[in-house]
Structure formats: C-alpha cells, structure tokens
Amino acid sequence: MxxxxxxxxxxxxxxxxxxxxxxxxxxxxxxxxxxxERVRLGIASALAAxxxxxxxxxxxxxxxxxxNLSVHARKLEDAGYIDCEKSFAGRTPRTEYRxxxxxxxxxxxxxxxxEALIDAVRVSGV
Numbered sequence: 001m002x003x004x005x006x007x008x009x010x011x012x013x014x015x016x017x018x019x020x021x022x023x024x025x026x027x028x029x030x031x032x033x034x035x036x037e038r039v040r041l042g043i044a045s046a047l048a049a050x051x052x053x054x055x056x057x058x059x060x061x062x063x064x065x066x067x068n069l070s071v072h073a074r075k076l077e078d079a080g081y082i083d084c085e086k087s088f089a090g091r092t093p094r095t096e097y098r099x100x101x102x103x104x105x106x107x108x109x110x111x112x113x114x115e116a117l118i119d120a121v122r123v124s125g126v
Contacts, residue, residue: 032109039072040075043073044099044107053097055094076103079102082099083097
C-alpha cells in the first residue's frame with residue numbers, strides 16, 4: 001500500500017483565499033450595502049469626483065440603461081445620499097444629481113472600510 005503524500009504547509013493551513021477571508025470576514029458585516037452595489041458606487045463616485053451631473057451624462061459615464069440608473073439613483077436619493085433636481089431647458093426635461101453631505105460621508109466611510117479590508121488581506125500574507 002502506498003504511503004499518503006506529505007502535506008505542504010499551505011495545504012495544512014488551508015487555501016490562501018480561506019486564510020485571507022478570516023480577517024476580512026470580521027470587517028465585512030459593517031459594509032454599507034447601499035453603496036456597495038456596483039451602479040450605486042459608480043453614481044456616488046462620479047458625483048464625488050465630478051460634481052453635479054445630468055442624467056444622460058451619468059448614464060453614459062456608467063454605461064447603464066435609463067431604467068437601471070433611475071432605480072439605483074432613487075435608492076440613493078431615498079437614503080439621503082444624493083439630491084435630484086428636475087427642471088426644463090426649453091421644452092427638454094433635465095435631471096441633475098448631486099452628492100449630499102451625508103452621501104459624501106457615507107462614501108468616505110465605505111472607502112475607508114474597503115481600505116481596511118484590503119489591508120487585512122495584505123497583512124494575512126496573501
């Protein structure tokens with residue numbers, strides 16, 4: 001009968017992703033799920049970096065559909081993270097979004113949290 005192969009130190013500690021996930025899991029529950037979603041993070045980031053943006057500019061920048069942008073912008077607006085101002089330029093409707101102070105604080109907290117997760121993974125030796 002063949003002798004079983006000897007396990008390497010990495011095999012004994014478990015997969016790298018499992019080891020890296022331990023410290024990250026401790027930080028993950030506090031993640032702001034409202035901002036974490038890709039389109040909402042894109043909206044908040046674009047508004048933080050570029051100031052007020054119109055609906056069409058934001059839609060084109062994020063490469064999303066009208067309906068998708070509307071739904072995600074409404075969630076951020078309901079949370080008080082963005083303001084939406086509707087007006088007309090002649091007969092053409094114009095929708096403009098801007099990040100609120102609460103939205104900026106939420107984005108800064110989210111980014112700090114993500115940086116902490118990245119640091120935790122790096123410290124774990126991945």
